[in-house]
Amino acid sequence: MNTTVWIVVAVVVVLLLAAVAVALSKKSKQKRLEEAQRIREQAAERSAEVEQREALAQKSEADARRAAAEADAKAAEARLAAQRAQEHRGDAASSRDELDKEWERANKLDPTVRGDGRDDAVRGDGRDETVRGGGREGARDGIDSTGALGFGTGASGAGERHGDDRGPVSPHSPETGGGRHER
Numbered sequence: 001m002n003t004t005v006w007i008v009v010a011v012v013v014v015l016l017l018a019a020v021a022v023a024l025s026k027k028s029k030q031k032r033l034e035e036a037q038r039i040r041e042q043a044a045e046r047s048a049e050v051e052q053r054e055a056l057a058q059k060s061e062a063d064a065r066r067a068a069a070e071a072d073a074k075a076a077e078a079r080l081a082a083q084r085a086q087e088h089r090g091d092a093a094s095s096r097d098e099l100d101k102e103w104e105r106a107n108k109l110d111p112t113v114r115g116d117g118r119d120d121a122v123r124g125d126g127r128d129e130t131v132r133g134g135g136r137e138g139a140r141d142g143i144d145s146t147g148a149l150g151f152g153t154g155a156s157g158a159g160e161r162h163g164d165d166r167g168p169v170s171p172h173s174p175e176t177g178g179g180r181h182e183r
Contacts, residue, residue: 107113
C-alpha cells in the first residue's frame, strides 16, 4: 500500500479540491449574475424616474425660452411705447408753443391789452380781466391771477371763463370783449 495508495489518495484529493474549486467558482459566478440582475432591475426602475426628470428639465427649459421670448417682446413693446410717448410729448410741446404764440399774437394785436397781458378793462365785480396767453405758467397750472381755476391745458372748455356764478362764457360772447379770453 505504499506508493500506489498514496498516489491514488493524492489524485482523489486533487480531484476533490478541483471539484470544490469549480463548485465555488460556479456559486460565485451565480452570485455575481444575481447581483448584476438585481442592479439592472434597480436601474430599470430608476430609468423611468430619470426619464421623467429629463422630460421635466426639457419642459422647464422650453418654458424659460418662451418666457425670455415674451420678456423680449414686452421689452420691445415698452421701448416702442416709450418712443411713441416721446413723440407725443414733442408734438404736444410743439402744439403748446404754437398755441402760446397765437395767444401772444392776439394780445399784441388787441389794442385793449397792455404789454403785461392784462386787459385795461375792469370787470363789473371790481376784478381786472386777464387775457389768456400772457404766459405759459398760467396756461399750465390753470389758476388765474385771482386764484380761481381757469382753463387747464387747452382741453375741453378752452376759451371758457369761470370764477363767477354765471358759468362758462363763450369766447365770442360780449362779456369777453369780442373774442378775448380770461385766464
